[in-house]
Amino acid sequence: MQDRITYGQITRDILNPLFKLNVAYMAGLAVVLAGLAYGGWCLYQQLTWGLGVAGYSQPVFWGLYITTFVFWIGIGHAGTLISAVLFLFRSKWRTGVYRAAEAMTIFAVMTAALFPAIHVGRMWNAYWLFPYPNQRELWQNFKSPLMWDVFAVSTYFTVSTIFFYIGLIPDFAALRDRTRGIVSKIYGSFSLGWRGTDRQWRHYMAAYGFFAAFATPLVLSVHSVVSWDFAMAQTAGWHSTLFPPYFVAGAIFSGCAMVITLMLPLSVFFKWEKYINTWHFEHLAKMCLLTGGILTYAYIVEHFIAWYSDNPYEWGVFVYRATGDYWWVFWTMVTCNCIIPLLWWVKKFRTNLWCLWIVSIFINIGMWFERFNIIASSLAHQFDPNAWTYYVPNYIEIGVLIFSFSWFMLWFLLFVKVMPSVAIAEVKEQVPPPLKHPEVAA
Amino acid sequence: MSTAVKGIFAHLDCLVDSIDALKRAGHKDLTVTAPLPRHEIEELLYGNTPSPVRWFTLFGSVFGGTAGFTLCSLSHVNWPMIIPAGKPLVSVAPFIIITFEATVLFGCIFTFLGLLWHCRLPMKPDEIPELDDPRLSDDVFAIVIRGLDGAGASSARALLSGNGAIEISGGTDA
Numbered sequence: 001m002q003d004r005i006t007y008g009q010i011t012r013d014i015l016n017p018l019f020k021l022n023v024a025y026m027a028g029l030a031v032v033l034a035g036l037a038y039g040g041w042c043l044y045q046q047l048t049w050g051l052g053v054a055g056y057s058q059p060v061f062w063g064l065y066i067t068t069f070v071f072w073i074g075i076g077h078a079g080t081l082i083s084a085v086l087f088l089f090r091s092k093w094r095t096g097v098y099r100a101a102e103a104m105t106i107f108a109v110m111t112a113a114l115f116p117a118i119h120v121g122r123m124w125n126a127y128w129l130f131p132y133p134n135q136r137e138l139w140q141n142f143k144s145p146l147m148w149d150v151f152a153v154s155t156y157f158t159v160s161t162i163f164f165y166i167g168l169i170p171d172f173a174a175l176r177d178r179t180r181g182i183v184s185k186i187y188g189s190f191s192l193g194w195r196g197t198d199r200q201w202r203h204y205m206a207a208y209g210f211f212a213a214f215a216t217p218l219v220l221s222v223h224s225v226v227s228w229d230f231a232m233a234q235t236a237g238w239h240s241t242l243f244p245p246y247f248v249a250g251a252i253f254s255g256c257a258m259v260i261t262l263m264l265p266l267s268v269f270f271k272w273e274k275y276i277n278t279w280h281f282e283h284l285a286k287m288c289l290l291t292g293g294i295l296t297y298a299y300i301v302e303h304f305i306a307w308y309s310d311n312p313y314e315w316g317v318f319v320y321r322a323t324g325d326y327w328w329v330f331w332t333m334v335t336c337n338c339i340i341p342l343l344w345w346v347k348k349f350r351t352n353l354w355c356l357w358i359v360s361i362f363i364n365i366g367m368w369f370e371r372f373n374i375i376a377s378s379l380a381h382q383f384d385p386n387a388w389t390y391y392v393p394n395y396i397e398i399g400v401l402i403f404s405f406s407w408f409m410l411w412f413l414l415f416v417k418v419m420p421s422v423a424i425a426e427v428k429e430q431v432p433p434p435l436k437h438p439e440v441a442a
Numbered sequence: 443m444s445t446a447v448k449g450i451f452a453h454l455d456c457l458v459d460s461i462d463a464l465k466r467a468g469h470k471d472l473t474v475t476a477p478l479p480r481h482e483i484e485e486l487l488y489g490n491t492p493s494p495v496r497w498f499t500l501f502g503s504v505f506g507g508t509a510g511f512t513l514c515s516l517s518h519v520n521w522p523m524i525i526p527a528g529k530p531l532v533s534v535a536p537f538i539i540i541t542f543e544a545t546v547l548f549g550c551i552f553t554f555l556g557l558l559w560h561c562r563l564p565m566k567p568d569e570i571p572e573l574d575d576p577r578l579s580d581d582v583f584a585i586v587i588r589g590l591d592g593a594g595a596s597s598a599r600a601l602l603s604g605n606g607a608i609e610i611s612g613g614t615d616a
Contacts, residue, residue: 148540152543158550170477177576193563195565195570195573196477201483202484202493203556210499436606
């Protein structure tokens with residue numbers, strides 16, 4: 001961050017790109033809308049004709065939809081990690097990227113939340129997942145990991161949204177003061193009349209600390225709970241105590257990679273190199289190296305334990321993953337998650353923007369394949385050889401996958417044009433305050 | 443009739459000196475605004491007193507944890523599933539997860555409510571008319587001193603001016 005930058009310049013730099021539409025943005029929006037149209041048609045087919053049009057086949061009834069659910073929940077991890085955990089550690093590099101990472105978290109969880117409903121077919125009955133008094137006096141089974149997941153994901157979404165909104169309040173006030181007419185009124189109502197008084201900042205900072213403290217254990221708990229959806233089942237390849245740390249590391253790995261994938265073009269297109277630059281991306285790459293290392297270790301450990309357990313079903317699944325029908329899924333996962341990111345151990349590569357961006361995309365691909373590898377191969381190769389099968393998603397499921405990416409990107413594209421993607425007040429905290437007598441302060 | 447005086451500052455050190463001088467002069471009804479949180483301002487005005495928002499957080503967390511565990515327990519008692527091998531209906535281990543989630547959820551919701559309550563939000567645009575100035579969310583600091591009589595306003599204006607305010611308004615029509 002340049003020392004001479006002023007508060008006024010920060011406000012202008014960050015707010016200037018808002019509301020301005022250019023060709024690149026409109027082209028991106030058009031691609032997203034096309035994806036939504038095709039994916040929406042596929043989803044409509046499924047809603048009309050039932051789950052039979054999806055590629056599920058006995059006994060694989062968790063397939064692409066649950067894979068994509070876990071993928072998006074994982075993507076949603078980096079936002080809260082960066083905004084909450086790094087806030088508690090007073091890490092300065094979070095400032096430039098945390099707002100967009102938080103937005104990414106919320107949109108990713110919104111996308112993920114579609115999938116359990118899509119997966120069970122009759123998504124208009126999704127409210128049955130929540131406890132409410134009903135005539136039949138039926139209640140959910142709170143001993144089921146699927147029920148824990150409902151609570152974990154909805155709590156994560158609510159807390160992340162509140163945290164995101166709290167961070168935006170002072171920036172909404174800045175937007176209110178820099179816009180006119182109805183737009184100013186809209187931002188004014190979102191800012192709740194914030195004036196930045198001593199009283200407001202005092203309680204705001206206290207509350208922000210509490211939110212960060214609450215959100216920190218959520219980063220660890222949400223994907224642990226998601227992992228229990230699998231680990232609590234007595235299915236070979238799933239029933240492992242390794243799953244919670246393995247899933248959490250994978251989620252942070254994929255989330256940080258997605259932050260690089262999204263923020264790097266944003267920084268270039270909006271000319272925000274002063275606020276988001278190689279320094280930030282290098283730190284994100286280091287986070288990926290750490291969590292990717294943990295993930296690779298987890299892959300090795302689960303294979304070792306499967307062999308060492310001397311359980312033929314368990315070992316059979318792991319051999320099947322690497323050498324059976326799903327070998328291409330397994331080796332895509334290993335290549336993208338364990339081998340390609342090794343490039344970032346070399347500083348030259350982790351400070352090269354093209355290398356950062358391309359590797360981050362490979363990580364995202366690898367992490368989707370990791371979830372598919374866990375889910376499809378275990379179910380396709382269960383205890384009874386007579387029931388073994390080979391499941392591959394069909395065009396309807398692929399369409400719904402495209403829908404999910406388009407849905408996520410639509411929200412993100414709208415976000416970058418109507419809200420400041422970099423936190424104005426927090427960036428101001430990172431520059432030296434304006435002093436009339438700097439020599440006295442020094 | 444009391445009046446208010448507002449001073450605008452471009453420099454943080456001038457603002458801090460002014461707050462100090464106004465406090466020493468016995469002015470108590472001060473409102474200071476800044477486009478970003480500054481610990482110097484909080485320390486001068488509040489010392490080390492912690493924000494009372496924490497009591498909302500504590501209440502919300504305790505309420506949420508209790509509600510979460512109660513929801514699970516009463517649901518299972520109300521709809522008893524007979525599980526073999528003598529496993530209890532009210533089972534602590536799985537219910538701890540819902541309890542934890544509810545603790546966090548309600549802790550956050552109540553912290554948010556506490557924040558709104560103590561910040562007096564939502565605030566009407568004209569509730570503090572002196573603060574209706576777009577520069578205050580951008581690059582300047584301000585002090586508003588209220589409840590002043592004529593002599594107090596003159597004294598406040600002099601203090602603000604002497605400590606580097608770039609603009610002073612109010613207090614002359616008292």
